[in-house]
Amino acid sequence: MKKIMWTVMVLPAALSMSVAVQADTDVSKASQAQVAQHLAPGFRAPKDNEFVHVPPTMADLDEADLHPELKKVIRKGHDLFVNTQQLRGVNVFNSMNCSSCHMGEGRLPNAGPIWPAAVTLPDYRPKNDHVNSLEERIAGCFMYSMNGIPPAYGSDEMLALSAYHQWLATGVPLYQPGKSMYGRGYARLPDPEQTPDTQRGAKLYQAQCAICHGEEGQGLSQYGKVVFPALWGDLSFNWGAGISRVFTLAAFTKQNMPLGKPNSLTDQEAWDIAAFVDSQERPQDPRYTGDVTETRAKFLDTFHKHTQYGTEVEGRLLGDHDSTGEKPALPEGSLRHRTFEFGESR
Ligand code: HEC
Numbered sequence: 438m439k440k441i442m443w444t445v446m447v448l449p450a451a452l453s454m455s456v457a458v459q460a461d462t463d464v465s466k467a468s469q470a471q472v473a474q475h476l477a478p479g480f481r482a483p484k485d486n487e488f489v490h491v492p493p494t495m496a497d498l499d500e501a502d503l504h505p506e507l508k509k510v511i512r513k514g515h516d517l518f519v520n521t522q523q524l525r526g527v528n529v530f531n532s533m534n535c536s537s538c539h540m541g542e543g544r545l546p547n548a549g550p551i552w553p554a555a556v557t558l559p560d561y562r563p564k565n566d567h568v569n570s571l572e573e574r575i576a577g578c579f580m581y582s583m584n585g586i587p588p589a590y591g592s593d594e595m596l597a598l599s600a601y602h603q604w605l606a607t608g609v610p611l612y613q614p615g616k617s618m619y620g621r622g623y624a625r626l627p628d629p630e631q632t633p634d635t636q637r638g639a640k641l642y643q644a645q646c647a648i649c650h651g652e653e654g655q656g657l658s659q660y661g662k663v664v665f666p667a668l669w670g671d672l673s674f675n676w677g678a679g680i681s682r683v684f685t686l687a688a689f690t691k692q693n694m695p696l697g698k699p700n701s702l703t704d705q706e707a708w709d710i711a712a713f714v715d716s717q718e719r720p721q722d723p724r725y726t727g728d729v730t731e732t733r734a735k736f737l738d739t740f741h742k743h744t745q746y747g748t749e750v751e752g753r754l755l756g757d758h759d760s761t762g763e764k765p766a767l768p769e770g771s772l773r774h775r776t777f778e779f780g781e782s783r
């Protein structure tokens with residue numbers, strides 16, 4: 438217990454390292470690069486051709502020259518982002534907050550910073566094979582990562598969350614940064630030297646992760662608050678979530694976990710742990726056709742070739758069930774597929 442108390446303390450400490458910086462215009466590129474590294478200890482320096490952005494903080498918002506109504510909405514978006522559990526049972530059906538995976542309030546490089554979405558969308562997205570808006574991108578994380586049902590497009594929640602994304606992108610030019618944004622996503626690790634091994638991963642998991650995430654990956658909630666989110670099982674992200682891809686899970690783990698000790702695992706260890714975590718059960722992929730082998734085949738190229746869903750691991754066919762965890766079964770047609778056939782009457 439003592440250990441857990443200590444580790445909980447790590448969180449605010451890590452966040453307080455984020456030096457309050459005004460929007461880009463006030464800061465030279467060099468000092469931005471320094472701050473960006475400071476935000477993410479142990480990471481490589483940005484390359485010359487990479488766009489570096491240090492998102493503003495909530496303290497900066499107090500000072501910003503924006504309409505008070507807008508500030509109110511941005512604050513609500515921040516609140517929803519770091520305490521998404523307030524939507525539990527309505528839009529969220531697991532133990533995640535957005536900030537469980539987008540760490541440092543969505544500001545940290547190499548921990549899925551969210552500002553790039555606000556300056557690159559609308560854009561084509563291979564996962565669903567059409568052009569997505571920012572709201573639809575947010576809906577995607579509700580659907581899969583939160584095992585949820587997204588708030589309606591245009592709702593107060595969507596507006597607030599979008600406003601918070603855009604606030605973090607203050608000063609970033611639209612589109613221009615292209616694909617070279619320092620710290621975007623979870624920087625992919627080099628391919629593993631040895632094939633990732635679930636048994637090696639299981640041992641490492643017990644030694645490095647179980648103290649917080651639990652021996653059964655169930656996480657920990659206390660007094661109705663999530664302290665440690667679940668890594669698998671009913672309270673975790675579902676089989677369609679981006680982080681269920683082994684390479685994403687490995688990259689996230691290496692660069693962010695164990696909490697407070699980023700970059701302490703070797704690449705191979707991160708791959709092994711990711712293979713192990715990904716070999717455990719979790720709620721069904723919302724794109725499920727009723728048959729796991731068929732669903733795997735249908736989304737193989739764009740997604741499941743990176744997961745163990747629909748494969749047999751230690752005698753178990755992963756994903757061969759129709760449990761949606763805490764979430765009521767999805768209403769028919771809830772995964773709206775957009776097509777744009779301009780010129781056709783509608
Ligand atoms: C279980 C982990 C997890 C949770 C929880 C989660 N996300 Fe994500 N999110 C991801 C992953 C993985 C990606 C893809 C990152 C990449 O490109 O490699 C992503 C991408 C995004 C992006 C696009 C970022 C970019 O670079 O364009 C946005 C925006 C986003 N998430 C918003 C949210 C919001 C809002 C919530 C809460 C409603 C949320 N996410 C919850 C894992 C998560």
Ligand code: HEC
Binds near residue numbers: 536537538649714
């Ligand atoms: C000291 C406690 C602690 C340890 C040890 C730890 N984590 Fe975490 N982990 C957290 C917390 C807390 C979060 C949520 C991040 C936040 O809210 O800032 C998290 C988030 C995550 C997430 C994203 C959310 C989710 O539940 O899927 C993954 C994946 C993860 N950890 C994997 C690991 C792995 C793998 C290890 C072992 C290498 C590990 N963690 C060790 C505390 C810990």
